Amino acid sequence: MNTTEQSFLTLINQHKAIIHKISRMYMHGDEERRDLFQEIVLQLWKAYPTFKGHSKFTTWMYRVALNTALVYFKKEIRKVDKSPLEDGIDLIDESDGADKEERLAYLYKAVQELNAVEKALIFLFLEDQSHREIAENLGISEVNARVRLSRTKDKLQSIIKKNGYEF
Incomplete structure (x- = not known):
């Protein structure tokens, strides 16, 4: 194995949680998640x-992974018209154990009702990205990122209420 391959594998291993989270945001079945993970x-x-180190590796990784997920998601929608509310999603909270897992499941289930760009916005927000970083990753202006994120959070809250997931 050459140094480029080793370097790549090391970086992927260090940041594979990012890929898992994106896969989970865009796909609800285990097999679909694994396929998306591999595609990313x-x-x-x-x-x-093409990575020249002008930005952090993770910033570059977010951009490539999210673009891949968006394209992959669109292909999957064309293949099969599935209900966005099938089993297998999750939510983040400061709760413990089973309660935290249940809340996590509600969040991911609600996120499945968002469109692909809204999912990317929420994912980057949950990853503690600033509005500037979100804008850079999605190729939009910072003001646009702020407005769209606010609207997406409102929409997500409405979905959570509509489905009776409130805590």
Whole structure:
């Protein structure tokens, strides 16, 4: 294995949680998540020679992974018209154990009702990205990121209320 391959594998291993989270946000079945995970890693590998280090690796990784997820998600929607409220999603809270897992499940289930761009906005927000970083990752202005994120949070809250997921 050459140094480029080793470097790539080390970085992917260090930041694989990002890929898992994106896969979970966009796909609700275990098999679909695994397929998306593999597709993201493949696209990261193909794009790795273009990474010049002008930004943090994770910033570049978010951009490639989210773009891959958006394209993959659109392909999946064209293949099968599935209900966005099937089993297998999750939510983040400061709760403990089973309660935290239940809340996490409600969040991810509600997120499935968002469109692909809204999912990316929420994902980056949950990753503690600033409005500027969100804008950079999605290729939009900072003001646009702020407005769209606010609207998406409101929409997500409405979905949570509509489905009786309130805590």
